[in-house]
Amino acid sequence: EIAEALSGSDVQRLAGVRVLLTAGPTREPLDPVRYLGNRSSGRMGYALAGALADLGAHVVLVSGPSALAPPAVAELVRVETALEMHAAVTARARDCDVFVATAAVADYRPAEPAGSKIKKGAETLEIRLVRNPDILAEVAALPKPPFTLGFAAETNDVEQYARGKLKDKRLDMIAANRVGGDSGGFEREENALLVLWNGGQRTLPMMSKVELARELAVLLAERYAEHHAASS
């Protein structure tokens, strides 16, 4: 009965809360067949979207290309490029209470994608890239921003980069992990996270992304409740 009661209170935790969540990689076309991509599988984002829905949240999932089956959420919006993800988020950011940015959005896109397949020729080729909009920073800088959770995937100096990103982008929380090598993260089933917020932090040790998503969802619900109480 205690277990049921606890589980019951967990289920209610995010009832009525509107969550907008991005997941997966983006693909930035060089031509109709080639693109700049990244190793995000969407696994962590999909698991977190499912875990937040399990806590009662109304989840809108904006997803880049992923081979995984999407979780059961209120709405699924499929996009491919960073600009498409930006448009999908911008159109919905004012109508959410919580924004979660798990997507690995390409920082740059080819300046001039070719309309037909680039033929090989020269021994070397220069590609000019231009910056994509910073979706997370834009949402966090809205006049009435939602409670915002960002992610940082770094190959080195993880905590330092994450603290900088939390502050610079004025996020409410950031979840950081090491990628590359044997340290979990992209393309793996397991991960570990260091979660930071103003005035606190928690380490979620290496576990499956599904378990990790459940723990992170509960932590997000706690922080959101505190933030909500303080601001209302």
Add this chain to the structure above:
Amino acid sequence: EIAEALSGSDVQRLAGVRVLLTAGPTREPLDPVRYLGNRSSGRMGYALAGALADLGAHVVLVSGPSALAPPAVAELVRVETALEMHAAVTARARDCDVFVATAAVADYRPAEPAGSKIKKGAETLEIRLVRNPDILAEVAALPKPPFTLGFAAETNDVEQYARGKLKDKRLDMIAANRVGGDSGGFEREENALLVLWNGGQRTLPMMSKVELARELAVLLAERYAEHHAASS
């Protein structure tokens, strides 16, 4: 009984023939999380590998990253980059009778992949790319080349490019298709092929990639038998 006899003769068609087949895309790292990729799913190559094995061939499949379940073949070699595919093929090309190059191998790779994740900074970024080895041309130029089937995926002027590739790379056959737009090909279940060889051609109309693979495998077996009879 006639059906059985026909089917029986099909099954025997490539018995004892050693096929080396490449499939899927390659990924060329920019840094530990970003890469240059392409839209090949591996579907056509996997279907063709399976169809050739069904005709009795001993199939070694060298595959770039694909989300699909691989077909039942004698050996599966997983690679990621064009250089890895080149090494895997080079090590095995002298021991095959037939080489089939369905892989969408990146023509270029970043000249200097970064060892740690590139941080965003400047508004624009230049990436220098260098040519990858031409695996198909190298195999076809071996002193005793295997019977070689190449593929051409083009967005325009399909037949013209394919005829040029057949001749320039000294291939025995080439299977060409249009990609991009609504014309089948990459990331689709269906495709149509124009198959060319010295002195002949056949159009395989739009059908599922599994059916298409079966027809192409039989056509390859016919051409290989003729070539083999002529050269022995």
